[in-house]
Amino acid sequence: MDGHPRPEAMQDGDYAPLRLHVPEPKGRPGDAPDFSHIDFGEAGAVGRPALDVDAKGTDSYAEALIRVLDDEGRAHGEWADAVSAEEAKTALRAMIRTRAFDARMMRAQRQGKTSFYIQCLGEEAIAVGQAMALRQGDMHFPTYRQQGILFVNGVDPEAMMNQIYSNEKDPLQGKQLPVLYSFKDAGYYTISGNLGTQYPQAVGWAMASAIKGDTKVAAAWIGDGATAEGDWHTGMVFASVYKPPVILNVVNNQWAISSFQGIAGGMSATFARRALGYGIPALRVDGNDLLAVLAVSKFAAERTRRGLGPLAIEFLSYRGGAHSTSDDPSKYRPADEGEKWPLGDPIARLRQHLILEGYLSEEEAAEIEEAATTEMREAELRAEENGLVHDGQGASAKYMFEGVYETPPGRLREQRQEAGY
Amino acid sequence: MDGHPRPEAMQDGDYAPLRLHVPEPKGRPGDAPDFSHIDFGEAGAVGRPALDVDAKGTDSYAEALIRVLDDEGRAHGEWADAVSAEEAKTALRAMIRTRAFDARMMRAQRQGKTSFYIQCLGEEAIAVGQAMALRQGDMHFPTYRQQGILFVNGVDPEAMMNQIYSNEKDPLQGKQLPVLYSFKDAGYYTISGNLGTQYPQAVGWAMASAIKGDTKVAAAWIGDGATAEGDWHTGMVFASVYKPPVILNVVNNQWAISSFQGIAGGMSATFARRALGYGIPALRVDGNDLLAVLAVSKFAAERTRRGLGPLAIEFLSYRGGAHSTSDDPSKYRPADEGEKWPLGDPIARLRQHLILEGYLSEEEAAEIEEAATTEMREAELRAEENGLVHDGQGASAKYMFEGVYETPPGRLREQRQEAGY
Amino acid sequence: MSQTKSNTRAANMIEAIRDGHDVAMERDENVVVFGEDVGYFGGVFRCTHGLQEKYGTSRVFDAPITESGIVGAAIGMAAYGLKPCVEIQFADYIFPAYDQITQEAARIRYRSNGEFTCPLVIRTPTGGGIFGGQTHSQSPEAIFTHVSGLKTVIPSTPYDAKGMLIAAIEDPDPVIFLEPKRLYNGPFDGQHDKPLVPWSKHEDGKIPEGHYTVPLGKAETRRAGSEVTILAYGTMVYVAETAAEQAGVDAEIIDLRSLIPLDLEAIEESVKKTGRCVVVHEATLTGGFGGELAALIQERCFYHLEAPVKRVAGWDTPYPHAQEWAYLPGPDRVGRALKEVMTG
Amino acid sequence: MSQTKSNTRAANMIEAIRDGHDVAMERDENVVVFGEDVGYFGGVFRCTHGLQEKYGTSRVFDAPITESGIVGAAIGMAAYGLKPCVEIQFADYIFPAYDQITQEAARIRYRSNGEFTCPLVIRTPTGGGIFGGQTHSQSPEAIFTHVSGLKTVIPSTPYDAKGMLIAAIEDPDPVIFLEPKRLYNGPFDGQHDKPLVPWSKHEDGKIPEGHYTVPLGKAETRRAGSEVTILAYGTMVYVAETAAEQAGVDAEIIDLRSLIPLDLEAIEESVKKTGRCVVVHEATLTGGFGGELAALIQERCFYHLEAPVKRVAGWDTPYPHAQEWAYLPGPDRVGRALKEVMTG
Numbered sequence A, B: 001m002d003g004h005p006r007p008e009a010m011q012d013g014d015y016a017p018l019r020l021h022v023p024e025p026k027g028r029p030g031d032a033p034d035f036s037h038i039d040f041g042e043a044g045a046v047g048r049p050a051l052d053v054d055a056k057g058t059d060s061y062a063e064a065l066i067r068v069l070d071d072e073g074r075a076h077g078e079w080a081d082a083v084s085a086e087e088a089k090t091a092l093r094a095m096i097r098t099r100a101f102d103a104r105m106m107r108a109q110r111q112g113k114t115s116f117y118i119q120c121l122g123e124e125a126i127a128v129g130q131a132m133a134l135r136q137g138d139m140h141f142p143t144y145r146q147q148g149i150l151f152v153n154g155v156d157p158e159a160m161m162n163q164i165y166s167n168e169k170d171p172l173q174g175k176q177l178p179v180l181y182s183f184k185d186a187g188y189y190t191i192s193g194n195l196g197t198q199y200p201q202a203v204g205w206a207m208a209s210a211i212k213g214d215t216k217v218a219a220a221w222i223g224d225g226a227t228a229e230g231d232w233h234t235g236m237v238f239a240s241v242y243k244p245p246v247i248l249n250v251v252n253n254q255w256a257i258s259s260f261q262g263i264a265g266g267m268s269a270t271f272a273r274r275a276l277g278y279g280i281p282a283l284r285v286d287g288n289d290l291l292a293v294l295a296v297s298k299f300a301a302e303r304t305r306r307g308l309g310p311l312a313i314e315f316l317s318y319r320g321g322a323h324s325t326s327d328d329p330s331k332y333r334p335a336d337e338g339e340k341w342p343l344g345d346p347i348a349r350l351r352q353h354l355i356l357e358g359y360l361s362e363e364e365a366a367e368i369e370e371a372a373t374t375e376m377r378e379a380e381l382r383a384e385e386n387g388l389v390h391d392g393q394g395a396s397a398k399y400m401f402e403g404v405y406e407t408p409p410g411r412l413r414e415q416r417q418e419a420g421y
Numbered sequence C, D: 001m002s003q004t005k006s007n008t009r010a011a012n013m014i015e016a017i018r019d020g021h022d023v024a025m026e027r028d029e030n031v032v033v034f035g036e037d038v039g040y041f042g043g044v045f046r047c048t049h050g051l052q053e054k055y056g057t058s059r060v061f062d063a064p065i066t067e068s069g070i071v072g073a074a075i076g077m078a079a080y081g082l083k084p085c086v087e088i089q090f091a092d093y094i095f096p097a098y099d100q101i102t103q104e105a106a107r108i109r110y111r112s113n114g115e116f117t118c119p120l121v122i123r124t125p126t127g128g129g130i131f132g133g134q135t136h137s138q139s140p141e142a143i144f145t146h147v148s149g150l151k152t153v154i155p156s157t158p159y160d161a162k163g164m165l166i167a168a169i170e171d172p173d174p175v176i177f178l179e180p181k182r183l184y185n186g187p188f189d190g191q192h193d194k195p196l197v198p199w200s201k202h203e204d205g206k207i208p209e210g211h212y213t214v215p216l217g218k219a220e221t222r223r224a225g226s227e228v229t230i231l232a233y234g235t236m237v238y239v240a241e242t243a244a245e246q247a248g249v250d251a252e253i254i255d256l257r258s259l260i261p262l263d264l265e266a267i268e269e270s271v272k273k274t275g276r277c278v279v280v281h282e283a284t285l286t287g288g289f290g291g292e293l294a295a296l297i298q299e300r301c302f303y304h305l306e307a308p309v310k311r312v313a314g315w316d317t318p319y320p321h322a323q324e325w326a327y328l329p330g331p332d333r334v335g336r337a338l339k340e341v342m343t344g
């Protein structure tokens, strides 16, 4: 043996014993909500970078929140005039419909009409705002919490409910868990139950757009928790290398089932900042402010469609409800944390703004809400008539054998026969 | 159908057709080497941050190179006095022995004594420098290009050669591909042939040190190319969350077999910068400057062992030889790129420095080289006597059935019998 | 049951698993537990509930949502000398960790020639029957049983769950510990339109207090019989029991419990006696573990077989949502197979 | 061979694969090719050499070292309408992509009920015999054949390699395309101490010019025989040929070529004729595809079998380095198995 005389392992006391650092949220059940660690800044304070800004140019943007609406409902700053009153009203309507749909389905779940549902309470502005900034032919690669896209892009709520009820009219013929929709014509990619997998897929889709010399844009979506998956990184690496037209969204609603964003690394740096390390510029946005969301999304769409490279966006929000109908958040976070979220409710804020500015009357607003409730109630009545899988009226068993391949191989045909379909 | 009237997909010409961006290296075979895109800075220009510096505090460090030795062999700046003359001489000797070993094994491969070898030509300072900064009980999670660690930590070259020759004296009993060593007592974790997997493992090992209240430090190692793997990210996320005592090294030798660092995202941002997005401070170091490597590694060891959290280090270097003996780099990069690498050869630079400062004479230096050559020649003669797998003198087939589990299950015992061992 | 049941208490499978953790952690301070939602909250199925409070955040903690990271970190901890027991929230999410499990955990001992080892338990809820669709229902055992260096086990009672979990944690090698989630609350027999008997009302719903182990590698004969051998594991054990009863066949029902190592002796002995065999599993037929079982049986019991070994399994399709009861093998399908081999 | 060989030229398997790419890319501009080192350099085995120069960097390019990213991006491209054909440098490195392959590529059509599809080819060199140790030698076919929605194929001649690659690229569903790397340069029969016959000297070393396909799902009878059926694929086809010759057994040797879909008709017909069967593969025995084959054969040919179906396979250990020739099934082991089933 030969070599450098290595120092022996030293005595205890030489260095203090190490301890594992396990991040804890500010509040647990029974505690008062505490958001004092977050610097929200002021509406209007953060301006617009150049369309071709690079990662270093967004250093401060990766921290400070882009906000347009203040607490009173006034719009401020450079991003304020990116959204017309007409657009804002369209958005309000889509957000209200999204919430009405969610409410109806939460009720349906309680009534045993479906075993499972996921709402997006408090996050409606994010999906709705970005969907409005994209155009036909573009493609979202959503998670289960971007149903707002569907209400922007003209999908019939009854079709969604048929999917949830897994009945004969379900566009997916009963194959998928409720809410794991696929609506290609609405620019809505088939949702996976496996977190994160859609991130590199979105980047690949955008690469295809560039390879074909098209001008279509992809929107990748992921939650704060799921950014820990390897797939988030591989998507970012591909985006960093080939610079395809993709918007790399992270919806930071601060919770991943029972674990808070610190368990995903969110207390060590913002998720927006993580993109900078790939040389991808990043903006951080108040996700409960439709005007900010839509303005920034337009910027992102324009940048990527112009071939100026990918852009990352972190939407800061708060998961207003339980993770899903299988979850009970009162077991792990203060019950009133959502109500105390300083950035408020996205629908209430936009409504207040439109009324304040005189673009909308209280009556019109009430009408929109009323109409949405009616629409969803009626859609649900129709969907229910098509059957509920839990009443034994699910999509036929024969569909199970279809669509595994374009042409079923012999053994699958045999099995189908054996099964009697 | 109902919803926001989405703009139709627009006409060609509305936006210019997109194009896929595929990064290309500055030079290909036949071109003149060109490193003008890299800013090397000046020796001594980058100082020492505080031991408990946070990620933001290392913003500029993630870009500018920490260098100590200048082109003439003089040491400069705040990092210069971290390494004693004695240590520098020890390092020189380990580096020279590393290179002598490599040379001997490259020759052995040409002679057909082994089918495979990987040298670390030009990167010797990195592994040697960091190994000297750690102490007994710490653990490296190396790739196949950190054999320098073994020459610091007292491993017998003959044992390494027996592994390469896969003979009866091979400590791994012929189970592993040449160079995928395991030397636990030397703080050298079993190397995987699968890139990147050791990164989260290193972090987990460091977490265990913290869980047990020990003071041991882990060193994670990865190449520029392999940082694209999901495992690199999952390791970083765990490090970001639990802040265990781990040094997160990236050896950027600018090539990954035939693909240059741009294909790993290296043209979009430095690899050091990528760590900042996880809230992990990062330093960037001239990997061909032993004094810089060892000084920074000492800093890293001290910081992590004090419980101040992980530190990332990017070592900038150049892969001096072929990827492995199966590779021919003249097919994809300028033949003389390595010679023109502005940061030079780490052994020549350290040698020059020690002679310049009068710590070493030309004769002593020649003696060290001579001794290393002799040592490796003699070790190889001994190893060869133990047999070469390619001469049919590999480790016995019976070992194949051992070590699958602590206790072999019945069917494996049956198979061993069937095979006749 | 291989042990006496003195000092037993009623427990469902979740409580049994929680208790298994508790006993193992109490005895060995090197046992650490982590995974998504397993810390403060105690796991989405509550299998680690209360452990963080008892053992602290250094030994029981939430992990980031990266299954490869969880397993990768656990491998490093095991190399250090700890005994990590990690949870993958659903077996459907184990695939991102497939590389770390099969190329690393399974190979550490071998490739280092014993210098490093990997005593690691990966617990994960498996199987269908909960209307979970493709991503909450799959049974991936066959992609692990093909990997040398791994053990793959699957208990079907609270007693076995606790005893096998302790045995797995004490095992010196990596163990894939599959928990048939449809059995957490009671012995589901595939009759989805009948009310579930809770474990508290079932004879197997009792666990001894404190430490005991159920050895990995031993099958359990659930019912002795003479006409046909049924090999099953997980939920299919109860499906097989009901099917045999309904079909009126005197079946010997073997709960394999441990797929690797496999209790070949018990299998051979039974099939040589009955001369007939039906293998039942939830996973997709083609390439499933049933193929290995059928292959082994015809190799070893060829001259005793009166009929071909028959496999009843999930169809060769992804796991569907609405068609769950047409997909998951139930007593009817198993009964038909029993009749077929009896006349075959 | 299923097609005439007019206008043929000599080619080894690498050249055949390169040519298959070329033909497919020429005919369909939606075909794109990428992977680690496949662009400028043309792949570490040179299977994509010259393609970037011919088709440009938008259609042939180097990829970052992330197998899950490569497959994930390819899935997105396929959803867009492209036909990606990606290379995983060694089958031993396909595991990080296992989630994207099995839970995504294989499931896109099903879960979207046909709205999105995934016409994707994943090429990867498989198998041993090159002294590559654990991480350059494995044969992971069985972890794909268990996954509904995937096709898994493995050619064993230059002719099949080109024709099947074109068929795979034109296929509307994801195909795992395994290339027995030990056959790239010649038909290796396991006799490692004898010189290798290069393809240029072998009758199968010829490929037609231009476009042709070898359909996926059809086996190829390499040798007609009456005494025993040998099922093999990849390198084991040549091992089987030599073994049968050396053992002096009149074996019918079937090269499966396509594991999923499987040519069950050809298998059944042959085994019913010979009454005996030996299955040979390189992968670890337990849980290997041989189990599925043996299970199927005893199910379908039970009353024709004179002896149990015998499997010859890699041992249940990781793939070793020094012990390669004791691990990889060679003519001796296959010959012993042939004798055993003949007397069995």
Ligand SMILES: Cc1ncc(C[n+]2csc(CCOP(=O)(O)OP(=O)(O)O)c2C)c(N)n1
Pocket: A143, A145, A193, A194, A195, A222, A223, A224, A225, A226, A227, A253, A255, A256, A257, A319, A323, C036, C065, C089, C093, C096
């Ligand atoms: C690969 C994988 N691992 C785990 C899960 C289980 N799971 C479903 S949702 C969820 C939390 C996700 O949190 P986040 O990404 O923040 O999204 P959010 O629910 O907050 O919208 C988990 C762990 C999964 N679906 N897929």
Ligand SMILES: Cc1ncc(C[n+]2csc(CCOP(=O)(O)OP(=O)(O)O)c2C)c(N)n1
Pocket: B143, B145, B193, B194, B195, B222, B223, B224, B225, B226, B227, B253, B255, B256, B257, B319, B323, D036, D065, D089, D093, D096
């Ligand atoms: C998972 C995996 N994918 C691919 C390979 C094949 N491979 C071996 S080394 C290498 C290049 C690695 O480059 P880098 O990480 O930069 O390290 P370097 O060789 O430059 O030290 C590749 C692609 C592998 N070993 N493992």
Ligand SMILES: [Mg+2]
Pocket: A223, A224, A225, A251, A252, A253, A254, A255, A256, A257, A319
């Ligand atoms: Mg979240």
Ligand SMILES: [Mg+2]
Pocket: B223, B224, B225, B251, B252, B253, B254, B255, B256, B257, B319
């Ligand atoms: Mg490199």
